[in-house]
Every structure is written in C-alpha cells, then in structure tokens.
Amino acid sequence: MRVGVVALQGDVAEHADALRAAGAEVVLVRTPEALERVQALVIPGGESTTLGALMARCGLDQAVRRRVGEGMPVFGTCAGLILLAKRAAGGEPPLLGLMDVAVERNAYGRQRESFEDELYCPAVDPNPFRVAFIRAPVITWVGPGVEVLARHEGLPVLVRQGRLLGATFHPEITGHCGVHRYFCTQVAS
Amino acid sequence: MREVGTERVKRGLAQMLKGGVIMDVTTPEQARIAEDAGAVAVMALERVPADIRAEGGVARMADPARIKAIMAAVTIPVMAKVRIGHFVEAQVLEAIGVDFIDESEVLTPADEHHHIDKRRFRVPFVCGARDLGEALRRIGEGAAMIRTKGEAGTGNVVEAVRHVRQILDEIRRLQSLPEEELMAAARDLRAPYELVWEVRRLGRLPVVNFAAGGIATPADAALMMQLGCDGVFVGSGIFKSEDPARRARAIVDAVAHYDDPDAVARACEGLGEPMRGVDVRRLQPAELLQTRGV
Numbered sequence: 001m002r003v004g005v006v007a008l009q010g011d012v013a014e015h016a017d018a019l020r021a022a023g024a025e026v027v028l029v030r031t032p033e034a035l036e037r038v039q040a041l042v043i044p045g046g047e048s049t050t051l052g053a054l055m056a057r058c059g060l061d062q063a064v065r066r067r068v069g070e071g072m073p074v075f076g077t078c079a080g081l082i083l084l085a086k087r088a089a090g091g092e093p094p095l096l097g098l099m100d101v102a103v104e105r106n107a108y109g110r111q112r113e114s115f116e117d118e119l120y121c122p123a124v125d126p127n128p129f130r131v132a133f134i135r136a137p138v139i140t141w142v143g144p145g146v147e148v149l150a151r152h153e154g155l156p157v158l159v160r161q162g163r164l165l166g167a168t169f170h171p172e173i174t175g176h177c178g179v180h181r182y183f184c185t186q187v188a189s
Numbered sequence: 190m191r192e193v194g195t196e197r198v199k200r201g202l203a204q205m206l207k208g209g210v211i212m213d214v215t216t217p218e219q220a221r222i223a224e225d226a227g228a229v230a231v232m233a234l235e236r237v238p239a240d241i242r243a244e245g246g247v248a249r250m251a252d253p254a255r256i257k258a259i260m261a262a263v264t265i266p267v268m269a270k271v272r273i274g275h276f277v278e279a280q281v282l283e284a285i286g287v288d289f290i291d292e293s294e295v296l297t298p299a300d301e302h303h304h305i306d307k308r309r310f311r312v313p314f315v316c317g318a319r320d321l322g323e324a325l326r327r328i329g330e331g332a333a334m335i336r337t338k339g340e341a342g343t344g345n346v347v348e349a350v351r352h353v354r355q356i357l358d359e360i361r362r363l364q365s366l367p368e369e370e371l372m373a374a375a376r377d378l379r380a381p382y383e384l385v386w387e388v389r390r391l392g393r394l395p396v397v398n399f400a401a402g403g404i405a406t407p408a409d410a411a412l413m414m415q416l417g418c419d420g421v422f423v424g425s426g427i428f429k430s431e432d433p434a435r436r437a438r439a440i441v442d443a444v445a446h447y448d449d450p451d452a453v454a455r456a457c458e459g460l461g462e463p464m465r466g467v468d469v470r471r472l473q474p475a476e477l478l479q480t481r482g483v
Contacts, residue, residue: 008445009208009229030446045205047229047265054227054445079205091264105264111288112311114198115191134201135266135288173201 001184004029004038008054010046010079014172015180022181032063040073040188042180043080045134045170048088048105051079052095061095068098073163073188075180081166082137089140099164100143107138119169121150121158123186125178131169133157139168163187194311196333202266202289202313203334203397206230206420210410210441211399213237213424215255217262223427226437230266230289232422233259238295238342239425239464242476248296250278253285260286268315273482274300276309283312289334290314294481295341295424304482307331317401319352321359323483325380325388328396335394337418338479339402342425344466346409348479349402353416356398363389402479405430405463407443407456414447431461 005015007028016026019042027038035041041064043051055061068074076084082103083095090105108114114135118128139156142148150158157168158179165187171179192198209229214220220231235251236244250271260267266288271278273292278299282290292305294317307314308331317338318324324335337356339349359378363385366374375385387395400413401422410421421444423437430436439456446452474480 007208011204011207013207014204030449046207047205047209049224049265050209050227050229050441054441057442058446110286111202111266111313112283112286113193114202115193116195116198117191132198132201134198134205170201173197173204 001025001188002027002037002039003184003188004035004041006041006043006051006055006060006080008058008060009050010044011170011172012044015042015044015077018172018177018180019184021177022184024180024184029060030058032059035060035063035067040183041067041075042183043074043076043083045078045080045172048079048082049092052083052092055083055095065096065098068164071163073165073183074098075165075167075183075187077167077170077172078134078136081168084164084166086143087141088137099159099161099166100146101139101159101166102141103137103168104140105137106135108133108136111135116174117152119150119152119157123149124158124182125176129171129176129178130174131171131176132173133169136168160187199313199333200396203315206266207397208445209420210437210444211268211420211422212427212437213422214259214428217258219428219433220259220262222434223437224263224265226434227441228265228437229420230268231259231263232268232270232291232424233287234270237425237428238478239344239429240342241295242342250275250281250296253281256282256287257285270296271305272296273298274303274305276305279305279310279314283310287312292316292332294338294478298481304330315399317479318356319479319483320355321363321388322378322380324356324394324398325378325384328384328394329381332396334397334399336399336401336422339400339404340469340472341402341478342467343403343469344405344426344429344464345403345469346405346412347403347469349400349404349413350416352402353400353413353418356394357417360388360393364392405466407439407453407460410440411443411447411453414444420444426464429464436460436463
C-alpha cells in the first residue's frame with residue numbers, strides 16, 4: 001500500500017521508518033498534487049499550530065478534507081490528532097475538524113511533564129509496548145461513533161472512527177511499528 | 190508507570206521540532222508574531238545576539254519574569270539561554286517550566302572548563318558545535334539536540350555553512366573507517382568512543398541537528414536545510430529586519446518547502462531590507478562567539 005506522510009514539519013522520517021517496517025511504500029506529501037498519489041495518509045507529530053498553518057497555506061487542508069470525504073484513511077499522532085479533531089482547547093481551532101473527538105492541547109503540562117510509559121492495547125499488540133507522550137494533548141470527549149482502542153491512566157489515547165485513527169502519543173519514536181501495522185492492515189485495507 | 194525526563198522524551202521534543210524555525214524574541218508581542226508566522230518554538234531573550242555584540246558587557250540568562258510573560262503569550266514551546274557551565278541558571282529555567290534550555294556561547298561563559306551536566310535535568314538541552322568532536326562531547330554531557338554555532342548576531346551565514354559541512358565531512362570519514370580504527374578516531378576527535386561508534390553505524394548524529402548563527406534570509410534557511418540540517422534557528426535576522434512578520438513567515442515557508450526552488454523564490458520576494466550584517470573576517474578573534482566553550 002502507498003501511504004503518504006505530510007512532510008511540511010515534524011517527525012516525518014520516524015513515521016516513514018515505522019510505515020516501511022509495517023510493509024508500506026512511503027510517499028512524502030508537501031503539495032495537493034502529491035496527495036493524489038497516495039492511498040492513505042499519516043499526519044505526523046510536530047507543532048500543531050505550525051503544521052496547520054503550513055497545510056492551509058499550500059491548500060493541503062482542503063485536499064485532505066476532500067480525499068477523506070471520498071474514503072481516504074488517515075492516521076494522526078499528537079499534532080496530527082489535534083488537526084483531525086472537531087474541537088481543540090488551548091490555541092487555534094482545529095484545521096480539519098473531521099473526527100468526533102475534543103482535545104485539550106499540552107494537557108499534561110510543559111515539556112518537563114512529558115513522559116514515556118507502557119501501553120496495553122490488544123487490538124494492536126498482545127504484549128504491552130512502550131510509547132512517548134511529548135507535550136501531549138488529552139482527549140476530553142469522544143462522540144458516539146468513536147471507538148476507544150487504548151487508554152492510559154483511564155484517559156483515551158488511541159481512538160478510531162471508521163477510517164480515521166488518532167493517537168495522543170508517539171508510537172513512532174520508540175521503534176514499535178504495531179500501531180502503524182494496525183493502520184495499514186486494519187484501518188486502511 | 191510514567192517515566193519523565195528520559196533521554197527518549199528529551200530527544201523526542203527535538204524530533205517534533207524538525208522541519209521548523211525557532212525564532213529569538215525579546216517580548217510577548219514578538220513571540221506572538223513568531224507564532225503567527227509559524228515558528229515551531231521561540232527563544233526568550235533579554236537582547237538578540239546583534240545587540241549583545243553591539244552593547245558588550247556580561248550577557249546573562251534573561252529575567253524569569255520576562256520569560257514567564259513570553260510563556261504566557263504563546264502555546265508553542267519556549268526555550269531560553271543559560272551561560273555555558275552555569276547550572277544554577279539552568280535550575281532556575283527548569284523551575285519556571287521552560288521547555289528547552291540552550292547552553293549558549295552567545296552569553297558570557299560562566300565556566301571556562303566545564304559545561305553543565307545536562308543528564309541531571311528533566312528539561313532537554315541544545316548546545317552549539319563547530320565540529321563532530323564538539324557535538325559528541327555535548328551529547329556525552331546529555332545534550333538532546335545540537336545546533337551549529339555559526340557566528341551569532343552577524344547576519345552572515347558563512348560560519349554556519351562551515352560548521353555543518355565540517356560535521357557532515359567528519360561523519361562521512363568515520364563511515365569509511367574500519368572498526369579497529371575507531372578508538373584512534375575517538376581520541377583524535379576528543380569524543381566518547383561509544384558515540385563515535387554510534388555515529389558510524391547511523392551515518393548521522395544520534396540527536397536532531399539544527400542550523401544556527403547568521404541565518405538572515407529565506408534562501409539562507411533553505412541552504413542550511415539542503416546541506417542536511419533538520420531545522421533552523423533565526424536569531425537577530427527577523428527582528429533586526431525591516432518587516433519582521435513578513436520575513437518570519439517567509440523563512441518558515443522556505444524551510445517547509447526547502448527543496449522546491451519556485452516556493453523558495455516566492456518566499457524571497459518583496460521582504461524589505463534584511464538585517465545589515467557583518468563581514469566575519471573583519472571581526473577580531475576576541476569578538477568571535479563561536480570559540481567560547483569548545
């Protein structure tokens with residue numbers, strides 16, 4: 001499967017590596033034209049304000065909305081999830097507003113409160129795996145059509161709504177490609 | 190159980206900043222201009238490097254009240270500088286919740302022999318380097334991110350180019366060496382053997398590497414990206430130019446689309462005067478910031 005990674009800002013190379021490890025072919029997407037060549041899309045971790053502004057400036061926001069309307073699967077991590085959410089507290093309104101979740105930016109605090117932890121998510125991996133929460137958002141509301149795949153300390157951290165997948169954490173910087181494999185084989189297939 | 194301040198979490202924030210521009214600001218208003226332009230982070234300062242260079246005297250950590258006002262004004266990460274070796278200034282910045290600390294040669298060094306033991310902190314550090322040995326010594330001390338030193342406050346990109354080329358040349362040289370020559374290479378680089386070994390295996394630094402020191406135009410920023418940097422710091426280049434808001438946005442666009450000459454050309458158009466700048470060859474050795482703390 002050919003999966004795009006929005007490559008305007010953020011940890012693009014880490015997502016590309018995780019997708020390749022999960023068996024996907026990776027295309028870096030910086031323009032609406034490049035988006036036409038992919039079957040699914042990852043919006044990486046980064047700064048949501050920056051990433052949102054850059055996507056809007058080159059028309060990638062409209063192009064993503066149209067492709068999602070036609071059924072394109074999208075996986076957003078951290079900043080990517082904030083851009084996908086219907087509502088986001090603590091800053092700019094979300095760019096895409098496609099997923100029935102509300103998030104609060106930097107809800108765990110500043111960088112000194114960033115952490116890593118084990119996550120247990122049987123849909124993705126029968127064993128617990130390590131992930132990082134970096135200036136992470138918290139999901140404060142999920143709509144009726146949203147399935148919570150994993151929780152951490154009681155809070156939803158991995159959510160799915162049809163062909164949209166969102167994580168508040170970073171599976172891509174701990175060398176675990178299970179969530180990417182789940183996206184490629186379960187969400188996008 | 191949550192583990193805070195791990196190497197992965199500290200290096201991870203730098204990874205999230207990749208492909209972005211970090212801008213020096215001295216007021217909450219400037220911080221908002223930077224955020225609106227698309228900066229991934231701001232560096233909160235008392236004075237920009239060009240003014241430190243012009244005014245002289247001892248340059249120190251900024252007033253915590255000023256840094257807190259900037260933190261309150263934006264949602265993007267806020268960085269701040271401490272003097273080389275001044276671990277108490279670093280403790281102060283960690284206590285007020287700064288997201289990243291720059292142990293910087295732009296400020297007057299507090300210790301001529303030792304840098305801060307950065308592993309003791311939960312907050313990540315970025316440090317400047319002119320060559321691979323310097324970069325690996327800083328990583329050995331716990332730096333989670335490296336930037337070129339360049340020559341800050343000059344608006345002249347030549348030193349940043351020299352430093353990134355030097356680091357990349359030395360990495361390529363390591364990759365060409367047989368394993369039994371790595372100990373001698375580590376000795377010559379004055380760098381920890383384990384890190385030399387890791388760099389040879391990875392073909393790059395084990396942490397994110399930004400460009401800094403003299404970047405003044407969108408073309409300068411795209412040049413550093415094409416040379417292989419992960420992102421760009423712009424110090425005096427924005428708020429010492431004629432139209433800071435416009436120039437800030439143009440540099441962000443040029444970094445995001447660094448390999449598309451049409452996009453960089455559009456970013457360069459009609460920005461007004463850049464900062465005046467300094468010919469680095471006319472500086473006296475004592476005026477150079479890059480030779481501090483090697």
